[in-house]
Amino acid sequence: MIWGRVLDVFWRRRLDADLESQLAYHVDALEAEFLAKGLTPDEASAAARKAIGGLMQVKEAYRDQLSIPLLDTIWQDLRYAWRVLRRHRGFSAAALLILAIGIASSTIIFSFLDAVLLKPLPYAYGERIVRILERRPDGAVSWFSTPAYLDWRTNNTVFEQIAAQQQGLVTLTGAQDTVALQVARVTADYFKVFGISPALGRTFAEGEDTPGKEHVVVLSHAIWRTQFGGDAGIVGSTIQLDNEPYTVIGVLPAGSAFDRGGAAFDRGGAQLWQPMAFRPLNMTWDYRPINAAFARLAPGVSLEQARAQMDAIGQRIATEYPNSNKGWGVAVDRYTDVIVGPRLRTSLLALAATVFGLLLICCSNLASLVLVRAVSRKTEIAVRAALGASRRRLLQQLLVEHAMLTAAGSALGIGLAYIGIAGLMRWLPPGVLPSEASVRLDIRVVAFALGISATTGILFGLIPALSGGFPNLARAMDRRGATPSAARLLDALVIGEVAVAFVLLCGSALLIRSLVGLMNVDTGFVTTNVITMRLPVPGFPPGSRYASPEEFKAYLRAIQASVDALPGVQHSAITTGLPLTDCCLFALSMQVADRPLSDRANRGGGFFKIVTPSYFASLGLTLGRGRFLDERDRGDSAPVIVVNDRLATRYFPGADPIGQHILLPGVIPGKMARGPDISWEIVGVVANEKIGALNEEATDVVYASYEQSPAYFANLVVRASVEPGGLEKAIRRALFDLNKSQAVLDVRTLAQLKSASVASSRVQTGLMSTFSTVAVVLAAVGMYGVLAYSVALRRREIGIRAALGASSSRILRTILGRGLFVTLIGLTIGIVCAMALAPLLAAVLYNVPTRDPYSMTLVATILLLVALLASAIPARRAASIDPAVVLRAD
Numbered sequence: 001m002i003w004g005r006v007l008d009v010f011w012r013r014r015l016d017a018d019l020e021s022q023l024a025y026h027v028d029a030l031e032a033e034f035l036a037k038g039l040t041p042d043e044a045s046a047a048a049r050k051a052i053g054g055l056m057q058v059k060e061a062y063r064d065q066l067s068i069p070l071l072d073t074i075w076q077d078l079r080y081a082w083r084v085l086r087r088h089r090g091f092s093a094a095a096l097l098i099l100a101i102g103i104a105s106s107t108i109i110f111s112f113l114d115a116v117l118l119k120p121l122p123y124a125y126g127e128r129i130v131r132i133l134e135r136r137p138d139g140a141v142s143w144f145s146t147p148a149y150l151d152w153r154t155n156n157t158v159f160e161q162i163a164a165q166q167q168g169l170v171t172l173t174g175a176q177d178t179v180a181l182q183v184a185r186v187t188a189d190y191f192k193v194f195g196i197s198p199a200l201g202r203t204f205a206e207g208e209d210t211p212g213k214e215h216v217v218v219l220s221h222a223i224w225r226t227q228f229g230g231d232a233g234i235v236g237s238t239i240q241l242d243n244e245p246y247t248v249i250g251v252l253p254a255g256s257a258f259d260r261g262g263a264a265f266d267r268g269g270a271q272l273w274q275p276m277a278f279r280p281l282n283m284t285w286d287y288r289p290i291n292a293a294f295a296r297l298a299p300g301v302s303l304e305q306a307r308a309q310m311d312a313i314g315q316r317i318a319t320e321y322p323n324s325n326k327g328w329g330v331a332v333d334r335y336t337d338v339i340v341g342p343r344l345r346t347s348l349l350a351l352a353a354t355v356f357g358l359l360l361i362c363c364s365n366l367a368s369l370v371l372v373r374a375v376s377r378k379t380e381i382a383v384r385a386a387l388g389a390s391r392r393r394l395l396q397q398l399l400v401e402h403a404m405l406t407a408a409g410s411a412l413g414i415g416l417a418y419i420g421i422a423g424l425m426r427w428l429p430p431g432v433l434p435s436e437a438s439v440r441l442d443i444r445v446v447a448f449a450l451g452i453s454a455t456t457g458i459l460f461g462l463i464p465a466l467s468g469g470f471p472n473l474a475r476a477m478d479r480r481g482a483t484p485s486a487a488r489l490l491d492a493l494v495i496g497e498v499a500v501a502f503v504l505l506c507g508s509a510l511l512i513r514s515l516v517g518l519m520n521v522d523t524g525f526v527t528t529n530v531i532t533m534r535l536p537v538p539g540f541p542p543g544s545r546y547a548s549p550e551e552f553k554a555y556l557r558a559i560q561a562s563v564d565a566l567p568g569v570q571h572s573a574i575t576t577g578l579p580l581t582d583c584c585l586f587a588l589s590m591q592v593a594d595r596p597l598s599d600r601a602n603r604g605g606g607f608f609k610i611v612t613p614s615y616f617a618s619l620g621l622t623l624g625r626g627r628f629l630d631e632r633d634r635g636d637s638a639p640v641i642v643v644n645d646r647l648a649t650r651y652f653p654g655a656d657p658i659g660q661h662i663l664l665p666g667v668i669p670g671k672m673a674r675g676p677d678i679s680w681e682i683v684g685v686v687a688n689e690k691i692g693a694l695n696e697e698a699t700d701v702v703y704a705s706y707e708q709s710p711a712y713f714a715n716l717v718v719r720a721s722v723e724p725g726g727l728e729k730a731i732r733r734a735l736f737d738l739n740k741s742q743a744v745l746d747v748r749t750l751a752q753l754k755s756a757s758v759a760s761s762r763v764q765t766g767l768m769s770t771f772s773t774v775a776v777v778l779a780a781v782g783m784y785g786v787l788a789y790s791v792a793l794r795r796r797e798i799g800i801r802a803a804l805g806a807s808s809s810r811i812l813r814t815i816l817g818r819g820l821f822v823t824l825i826g827l828t829i830g831i832v833c834a835m836a837l838a839p840l841l842a843a844v845l846y847n848v849p850t851r852d853p854y855s856m857t858l859v860a861t862i863l864l865l866v867a868l869l870a871s872a873i874p875a876r877r878a879a880s881i882d883p884a885v886v887l888r889a890d
Helices: 002-010 012-036 041-052 055-066 069-087 089-118 146-155 190-194 221-228 303-320 335-339 342-376 378-386 391-427 443-468 473-477 484-519 549-564 615-619 645-651 724-738 750-757 759-793 795-803 808-844 853-879 883-889
Strands: 129-135 159-173 179-186 216-219 238-241 244-251 272-275 292-297 329-334 530-534 569-575 607-611 623-626 640-644 661-667 674-686 701-705 715-720 745-749
Touching: 012 041, 069 089, 089 342, 089 391, 089 443, 089 759, 129 303, 129 335, 146 159, 146 303, 159 190, 179 190, 190 292, 216 221, 292 303, 303 329, 329 335, 342 484, 342 759, 342 808, 391 443, 484 759, 484 808, 484 853, 530 724, 530 750, 549 569, 549 715, 549 724, 569 615, 607 661, 615 715, 640 645, 645 674, 645 701, 674 701, 715 724, 724 745, 745 750, 750 759, 759 808, 759 853, 808 853
Parallel strands: 179 272, 216 244, 607 701, 640 674
Antiparallel strands: 129 292, 129 329, 159 179, 159 238, 159 292, 216 272, 238 244, 530 715, 530 745, 569 607, 569 715, 623 674, 640 701, 661 674
């Protein structure tokens, strides 16, 4: 029965047809009675209608009984709202667009904030996972040695599980071409720490990280699909890694943080995992090859308790092994804080603040539209009130109109957000977000969008109801009446829009200046026409497949000879570490000879880079003094090095470093250890090469030759006389002809390496600039709308002024002056806010003052020009008003 009444609300024709048939039946019956009493047909018909009491009144009474009044009125309001919105298409389209922009932008940014900052880690007991590193005496964190890890594992009581990880490369050989893959060598409890269960097979068992049992491997889901065709029978089969057999014991699940394109922070973005088996050659305290340890806090143990115990262990190790660990400690950090570093957190919060400002401008524009619409409808609403519409009825009608508009805007906004999130995820370079962050339009994000939509609909539905819903009929019919209070409110909204737009544009200008500064920073080398690639060295430790260092050095010489012979190649070189990658470099532990000896554990930091002599010419590094390394620097000659300008200035201020000696431990080929100190003679000083990111300050760097310090890490650098991308196939072919097992990985030009170094800055700058530009456009539209509305309200006043002798130019100046006056007030407020908020961007800026006067002046000028353009059309319209037409209409 109740469902029939509900359907009657929406199928009014059926209800009316039933009423018509029932009323016709009753009228016919009454007419028949009156005819039987002797009345004429006309008299009987009139008497029957009189007896019923009026057909329309009876129909309304029946409708009230047969339907649900609330649903009936809402249905009426919906139909009326649809007609109103269709009739005023300009207002409807503008409101829809503003709603969609506000909801889409806020939803997109919230989805990123939710995925990175709000959601818990996608691991069992993720809030208890910590990362452990050593802490240097200067406070910086560092990789650590095998004995240090074993001591931590044995003597701690605060961790439920603890595991170590070492990043590396491995070559997959077989029927297909040799492929280089990123490998993580881990201890047996690694997957237990993260609570990861395999999709196929199993993970490492206890004892498989001991020598002789380590020839097992776990594959990522992506590698299982791409390299093995998703073969369900892969578990138990044997594959060749570095030309040795390994048994596949498991495949990890798809879609996990271990399967997202190699963007994992600290976990190396591994594509497969091998056990880390410790051997006697690993047991050296002063060689730190392990890049991270991960642990899960025991139940009931706090982070502070874990730090206290690990600090005590670190202090004991520092006392027992002062030569390698004096002054060193242990850093224990919650993994959630590790994967979201200060720079990423600041970037996301800055973008969220930008979108919040954009949302405020959207709300301001909506408020302006709604207020103007309310004033334009005051006559209509007053007439409805005079005809008997109750306050509640009018309020309901206006709320329904705006609820319909908000629902359409929400649907459009959520659709745009879905497209925007998908597009951004394809556009973002790898590594910008942690692999644990799964950014998608899930139920949490949709709930946020719907909450924003509902709040917007209710808020802006109440504005016209409360401001113009119940006017006086006589005042509403007087077209000469103005609304100064509404005008003042609209001016206040424009002032707020200008202030917010100024703050957003200032932030964008600072980021743009920072990005331009980064791109133009002196890298120390020439990026044009240089291609780079990584050449994984087989074996673990790397190079263990070579019979001797001499055999490895001969192989490197053969690589250079083959590549140099290619047409278009000017220079080729091999190095342990490429520029701007901070990879495969040895830590610098140096002591200037003939000076008081310092603790070996506390020597100056920096990097020890091993190169072939042609490295300097291949990169275009500038020689400051002395000479480069050359063919004279052989294994049987005196050890020599080239240092960068930073090291020379730091250790030899005001003196000539050429001929000076520094003590530096050598690298023992094929072993995870550093040898005793060697006295190296400085023969040259070169410009500061950017080792890590572009925004890093210059650090101390020492360059030694492979001939005098062979290390089993190899990266190829080729300077070409032609476009370097065209040489890739030829280089690969030359390497294949020389060694069919030589894999090639990560082929990029130096320009691409430089671009990748600023990828996160470019993304943030691009997004913030886009949102800020939209904000400025919306602010200009809002200013134009307010001034156009003001001119319409003051049309009679302007006409009278013109009739009394006011010139068109004066009227034009008056309207323009009002727009510029409002803009100046907004700029003043914006400058104060920008000065207060700018320091919050300090963490993501490079070499740019947070309160940059040039940026603020430029932004203020842009907004003044925008305000002038937005004011020009309403001002010209006001100046062209014909006083005769206005007064005649009056």
